[in-house]
Amino acid sequence: MLEGPEITRALTRVAHEILERTKGGHDVTLLGIPTRGVPLAERLAARIEAVEGRTVPWGSLDITMYRDDLRLAPVRAVGPTRIPPEGVDGRLVVLVDDVLFSGRTVRAALDALHDLGRPRAVQLAALVDRGHRELPIRADYVGKNLPTSLRETVTVQLAELDGHDAVLIGPAPRRGADTTDAPGTSPDTPGVASGDLARGAKDSGAREVEE
C-alpha cells in the first residue's frame, strides 16, 4: 500500500505537523513503542532536527508489562524502555507507533508513561491508522489512513529492521493457525500471528496489525 518514498513523505509531513502544532516543539519528547515505533521516532526526531536545527530527545517505551491481554497469548519478550535524560516530567510527549488499530497498545502506553512521570501533555503519532478502535483513542498525527477489514492484516516493514520500507495489506491468516510465530519467541523474525492473538502480537516480527 505504501512504498519507501511515500513513507518518507508521510513522516516528513508528520514532522512538520508536530512542529506546527507544538509551536516549534521546544519541549517535545518523542517516545517510540517497540518494535517498529522506535525507528519511526528516531526518524521523526532526525527530520525535526533537520528543519529546526536543534535536537529533539527521543526514546522508546515498552508496553509489554502493561498489556491487558498478557494471559491470552504465550509470554512476550520485554522490549527496551529508554527515556531520554530530560525525563518526561513537564514535557510534551509524542508517542510514536507504526499501526494504530484497537487502541489497546496506546492505552497500555499511557499507563506505562504514567509510572515514569507526569508529562505536560501526551500526543499520538501513527504511521498507519487502520481503524477498528476498541477504546476512545485517536491519533494526533497520522501518516496514512488505511481503511481495512478485520479480515486483513497490515504489515509495516522498516529499513532499520527489515531492510526496506513498505506497508503491506494481506489476508488475515486462518484463525488459530501457526501459533509458533507467537510473539516473544523470536522478537524480530518476520511472522504473523492470527485471530485474537494477533491483537497482541506487538513483538512478532514484520508485524501485522495492531494497535
Next chain:
Amino acid sequence: MTTPHLLSTGDLSREEALGILDTASEMARVGDRSVKKLPTLRGLTVVNLFFEDSTRTRTSFELAAKRLSADVINFSAKGSSVSKGESLKDTALTLQAMGADGIVIRHAASGAARRLATWAQGCVVNAGDGTHEHPTQALLDAYTIRERLGRLEGVRVAIVGDILHSRVARSNVFLLATLGVEVTVVAPPTLLPGTVASWPCAVSYDLDEVLPKSDVVMMLRVQSERMDDAFFPTAREYSRRYGLDDERLTRLADHAIVMHPGPMIRGMEISARIADSARSTITDQVTNGVSVRMAVLYLLLGGSAGEGGTP
C-alpha cells in the same frame, strides 16, 4: 521458557538463559524509577514455600513478586502444619486448592522442587533444594558477571570452596557452561562431589595457581550445618589454603571481580577488606537478585496456559 517450571539450570538452553538475563536487565530499570511497580501479574498469587530458613532469597522473591503486582503468601515450615507432620504433597495440594499460580520452594531435600512440580498445577520455582540446585542464584550471578565485565562468552570463572554441599556451585557450573563461560572449581578433594568429573568444568586443588588466570572469583560459604563429618582439619587450615585474603587479592588481574552468594563468613572464606572493596559484587548480587527473579516470575507466569503459563 519451554517448561512451566524453573527447577534446574541444566534445563535451560542458551537462548532461554540469555532471554532471562535480557528480561532482567529491563526489570532492573524498574528499580531505578520512582514508581517501582508493574501491573503485569495483577490478580495472580505466588506462594513462597520455605521449609528452610532464608532471609535473603525469600525477601528477594517476595519483593520481585510484589513489584509485578502479584499477591504473595509467605509460608514457612516453622509453626505450620508441617511441624504437625503434614507431608509435602498435602501441603502442595492445599496450596493448589487455594489457587496458588506460582510456588517458590526451598527445601532441605534434594529433588523436592521437582517432586512438587509433579503434584502442583502452577509454576514451580526452585529456590534451593538440599545440595542440588539454586537456579535463580546462578542466574543472578551470571547477570552480575555480564553487567560488570560486559560479556559472558570466554570469561574465566573460579568457583572456590565447599563445592560438595553447594547448590549454588552446581547451578552455576551448568548455567555458566551453557553460556560459554570457562569454569574451574577449586576445593580440597574432600569437598568435591564424586560426580565432578562429569561436570562441564575444570577442577583444581590449588587456589594460588588458578587466581591469576581468573576474571571472576566466586567464593562459596562453608556449609558447616551440612557437614556431618570432618572435611578439613581446621577452619584456620581451610582459610590458609582456600580463603581469599588480602595477599591473594594481589594475584588477581586488575579487572577481576570477587563474588559471594552470601551469607559470608568474614575472615574465613573472605577477608573483610575484600568483601567491602569495589571489586566485590556482593551487594550488586543482592540487587540483581530482585531483577532476575522478576524476570523469572514474569516469564513463567506472564503468558497464557501451556506456554510457560498458569493453568
